[in-house]
Amino acid sequence: MRDVIKHDVAWVIAGDELDEEDIRRLMLNCDVCISDLDDTDANSPAKYLACNKLFHDEPLSSCFIKWCIHTGFELMKKGKRCELDRWKEYVRLFLNTEKEREKARRLFTPEIVNKLIYPGVKDFYRLIKGRKIYVTGNIGEIAEVFAKYTGVDEIKPEVYDKARVMEELLRDAGFKRITFKGDSNADEEALDVLRFYEKRGEVEYVIACDVACSIKQGEDHIMNKGYDIAIGRDYRGLVRVLKG
Known part of the structure; x- marks a missing residue:
C-alpha cells in the first residue's frame, strides 16, 4: 500500500502499482467521471x-x-x-x-448543501474536464440541487441497480476512460461491471476511488473491493495530487 498524501484528514492512499503522477494522468484524462452522491460527495x-x-x-x-x-x-x-x-x-x-x-x-x-458537502468536492470537479455524472439512489429533486452546486453535468436518480446503469452508460455513450467514485455495496457492483469491460478491452481504463470512513477501511477496499485509490471524507488531498 502506498501513502500518496497525508495531510490532516485529507489523506490519499493507493495500491502499490499507482503513484501520484499516475493518479493525476488517469483522472485528468478521463472522458467521464461517474460518482455516487450520498456519503461519497456529501454527508448523506x-x-x-x-x-x-x-x-x-x-x-x-x-x-x-x-x-x-x-x-x-x-x-x-x-x-x-x-x-x-x-x-x-x-x-x-x-x-x-x-x-x-x-x-x-x-x-x-x-447553506445546508454547503454544510453537507465534503471539503474540496467543488475544486475536484473543476479539475475534471470529462463529463460528470451522478448515479444515485437519491431522488432527482435533491440530486439536482447538489449537481448544480458541485458542477456535475448530469444526474441519474433513483437508481437501485447501479450495475444495470453502468451497462447502459457504456453501451449508449461509449465511454472509454473512466473515473469512478463510490462508497457502498451497490457501488462495488457497479465497479464490477466496469472492470469486466476493462478486462475485455472495451474500456481503455477505469480508475476507481473509494471514499472511506478510515484509512484502514480504504486499505481493505483497495485490496479486496477493486478500488485503485481511497480518500477520506475530504477531497483536499486528492485535489492537491491532481494539481501536482
Whole structure:
C-alpha cells in the first residue's frame, strides 16, 4: 500500500502499482467521471432528510415510526448493506407526491448543501474536464440541487441497480476512460461491471476511488473491493495530487 498524501484528514492512499503522477494522468484524462452522491460527495442528504422528518415533523405518523423501527433493526443486522433498500422504502412511503418531493428539495438550501458537502468536492470537479455524472439512489429533486452546486453535468436518480446503469452508460455513450467514485455495496457492483469491460478491452481504463470512513477501511477496499485509490471524507488531498 502506498501513502500518496497525508495531510490532516485529507489523506490519499493507493495500491502499490499507482503513484501520484499516475493518479493525476488517469483522472485528468478521463472522458467521464461517474460518482455516487450520498456519503461519497456529501454527508448523506437522504439521511439528513429522514432525520429532519424525525425531529421536526409533528405529529409523527405511525407509518414513519414503523419505518424508523424497521430501519434500526435492519441497520443492526446488516449495517450499510441495507441502506439503499431502506431508502427505497422511504421514497415509496414518504416521497410519493410532487408536493412531498418539492418540500424535500426546498429543505436543501445553499447553506445546508454547503454544510453537507465534503471539503474540496467543488475544486475536484473543476479539475475534471470529462463529463460528470451522478448515479444515485437519491431522488432527482435533491440530486439536482447538489449537481448544480458541485458542477456535475448530469444526474441519474433513483437508481437501485447501479450495475444495470453502468451497462447502459457504456453501451449508449461509449465511454472509454473512466473515473469512478463510490462508497457502498451497490457501488462495488457497479465497479464490477466496469472492470469486466476493462478486462475485455472495451474500456481503455477505469480508475476507481473509494471514499472511506478510515484509512484502514480504504486499505481493505483497495485490496479486496477493486478500488485503485481511497480518500477520506475530504477531497483536499486528492485535489492537491491532481494539481501536482
